[in-house]
Amino acid sequence: MGKRTVHVSDFSGKVLRGADEVVRIVVLDHPDLVAGPVQLEAEPAEVESIDDAALDVAVVEIHDGRPGEAPRRVVLTASEFDALATDVPMAQLLRTAERVRPARASRERVGYASLEHAGKPHRGRVTEEEARLVREHLDEVNKRLADEGLRQIDPTDPEHASRYGFPMP
Template sequence: MGKKTIHVSDFTGQVLSADDEVVKVVVLEHPDLVAGPVQLDATPVDVESIDDAALDVAVVEIHDRHGHGEPRRVVLTASEFDAMATDVPMAQLPAPGPDAARRGHAAGALPGRRRRGGAPPGPARRGRAALDPVRHRRLRPGVRPLFG
């Protein structure tokens, strides 16, 4: 007995032959996605249309008291965001220096708030909550507990 894998473009429904290039597209955020990222199969032509439709955007995190300890992520068109900068144009804002990664300011980290590894607080809390039922089941007699 054998298995046969057939790739189908999730965008067009086109069956892809073994010679066709399969492109993986991961949808990280979408208003209708409630369960997290989704991976889709596509053709190079499908991806070209995605590239053509791409927008110039600014993705910002707002850290304030309204977020109850969690930052809010907002996506605006770059022109809308640029219009807010009435004093200094965005292109003239200081760029991180070459040692920013060493100081912990790379990849979205904020100055003064070093990340020392592990998951950010929100995802970590959700991960712990998802593991609680598993830990509870594993506490039965004769079952090795997780993490210790």
């Protein structure tokens, strides 16, 4: 017995002939995107117009200096952004502007033995405290995991039962 994979365009619902006819599109940002990037499949002809429709944009963050306020991310056309520079052309301004160094990644340890993080998938060993929290607050933990787009804990799954100390099914 063999298996056959059929690819279907997410845009049109059309069955795609072969794996070489599949174009993968990763959506990084969209107003309706709620849980991070997603991927779609289409045939090449369906996405040919993407390059023609592409806009020259500037993506900026506005840090207004108010304590505790996160920066606002704004996307505007490059020409609208360029028009803000009235003293020196924007191209020159960007070449001579101070470089921003990426923030160093924090190696802060996540406390899985807290209700905020208990039950999140991780490679480390599940402590007795984390397992107890998961068992005692399973509904709350699963709701938080679902809200974060993570897998939920199923006490009837032998792997989850073993990991979190539920009775074996």
